[in-house]
Amino acid sequence: MSSLPATGAGPAAVPAVDRRRARRRAGWRRRLTVLAFLSPWLAGFAIFFGYPLVMTTYLSFFHYDLLNPPRWVGLANYRYLFGQDAQIWPAVENTLVFIAMSVPLQVLFAFGIAVLITRAKAGVGVFRTVFYLPALVPPVAATLGFVYLLNPATGPVNTILGWLGIEGPLWFNDPSWSKPSLVMLGLWGIGNTMIIFLAAVLDVPRHLYESAELDGAGGWRRLRYVTLPTISPVLLFAVVLGVIQGLQYFTQAFVAANVAAGQASQGGAVSTLELGYPEGSTLFYPVLLYYHGFRFFNMGYASAMAVLLLVVAFAATSLIIRGSRRRVHYGTTR
């Protein structure tokens, strides 16, 4: 009470100022509390995303071989990237073709499996487990398994095809078949997306199906006008995720190329393996980026490639989200 001012400012005005101050202090305390709770994530974000992002952008203006100090080259890396690097466009083309093949197939396949599982009368748990299990296999192990299964000379797939009088393709050893083989590998490991679709399909309110049935809608119409609109945010999520993963596709392509070429155990001064075996067909953008950064010690250029990849991923995601605004329904139906 002793702090009350003795001026004639009015008894009501003084507490109002105090209240505002107290509110401001409380607001700051709240913000600080929020920040304190967020700090583990903020620290992780700054260290593992912010710093690498800033450094990558910084290094993209330098020639940097990992050991010598970076040497300023201005926009030279970008000029080389857009104008002179003959490997970039084949790598971009491979990546885009792969995305165009794999994303629609993965979404359709995962959605189809999810719908079939919801309709199974018995053994739902078994089917769910069987289709999900491959997602738990590490990518390198799964790729090794596929290269073995699809070995043109000794693999069981071509052996069985041979019994049926069919000469199997060269799979990972044929530039026309290498990408489809990788797509098959991706479809096999679709479990994560399938589980998300399964949850979404099961979450579609029953009363919508019942109303549609009363209106005389058959199976296709129920799927077209009830299921798909209701799960459209999940479909959008799967497409965006598939495109981003496609832009970052590396491990399976790298391992498959090395193993199929018989060079997994190669040592020596220079590998005799071509980039993107066979015939450059598996040279995806991230694979080329890896070679520049860690095989040819051209980290400055690899950084410029990484910056472009980030911009493209951001642009692609924005375009997909903008383009889907009229088709995706976020409104609740309950």
Add this chain to the structure above:
Amino acid sequence: MKRLTTMVVLVAALTLLAAAGGSARSTAPAKTSAARATSLTVWVGWSARELSEFKKVVAEYDAKNADVTVKVVGGINDDKITAALRSGNGPDVVSSFTSSNVGLYCSSGGWIDLAPYISKSKIDMNQFPESTRYYTQYDGKRCALPLLADVYGFYYNKALFKKAGLTAPPKTFAELTAYAKKLTIRKGDGSLDVVGFDPVFGFYQNGIGGYQPLVGAKYFDPSGKSAISRDPGWKTLLNWQRGLIDYYGYDKLVKWQTGAGDEFSASHAFERGKLAMMMDGEWRVAFLAAEHPELKYGTAPMPVGLRSQYGSGYINGTIIGIPKAGENRDEAWKLVKYLTTSNHALASFSNGIRNVPSTVSSTKSKELKPDANFATFGKLFVNPKSSTIPITAIGADHLQTFQDFIAKWQAGKVKDLQGGLVEVDKQIDAKLKQAGGGGNSVP
């Protein structure tokens, strides 16, 4: 308040104790270092059987030098070496199979300049053949020495030769093609069972480096520009290669390769008699002795596209040096010197892993186990026309660019060979320019 004071005093006391303990730990080695042997750590790429052979050689050095204890770490690749150099936590001695990275190691100072040590120890550098001297320096800065060498030659299956009525190994590409056709066996469905000679680049050890000396072709002109399209040797090589591939059928050959067996295992196609002739390094002698001692085979120089080049071969090998972060440079140098110049060490190690000893005198050492098949590689090693790959500002990317083109050429996807080679030159020159360097002629 009293309690607080007591707490502060306790914390201060504990902190002092911890600091004292810490400093005692940190100074302990210094106090006893005079009494204890210097500990050296050596990183090498070898593993399994080859690593144990290297350890035997080092153990002998260890036993003779009471002032050092050497710890060998195997299975090291260049990714680990680079990471260690960047972090400043490297070993005392480091070696690499990838001699094409010497440019990076020397120019960065990651591996220290050995010139002062070489000069102080009065090492005669001429004891190392020219090719090995070349791939252990960059731009005049010598940061490495050769530790055994790999030399590529010709292997042939004597039993299959006898069956086909062949007596001596071929000496030219034309003869090699004729022999390959005679030795090839097809199954009833037309697929390949036994292949005479597989010239597909990327198969086992088939790479540009291995074939370059056989046609005497140049990679770069004296100004440092890529000269692949201007050297007729490359076209000789590629036309011969396509001719033989067309005989088999590219797809048939690729399918056969996928069942040819792992290169570094007992299922290797040559070791099983499914491949009659091949180009390979001298190390195969040891693999054959260990995995298929019953196989009757012979070795010779690779057949050539240019007669004057017969007797030459591709040379490469392990390089060894001292990383900047190493703390015991003098002791490290003594070990490097021993491993790379002692006839006894080189001969012992060569006997163990059957790589070629890397000094001229050690190739004639009486300690070397006599073996006619292995002796071929010793002769190839000292042949003045034997060669290695050029080291450039872009490491081995220039070879990779050429190899990527050859992958399309051998598959029959390139119609205009000269036009394609001109494009390869352009790409290599652009890469060199981007890296701020030029090509580098191999002596």
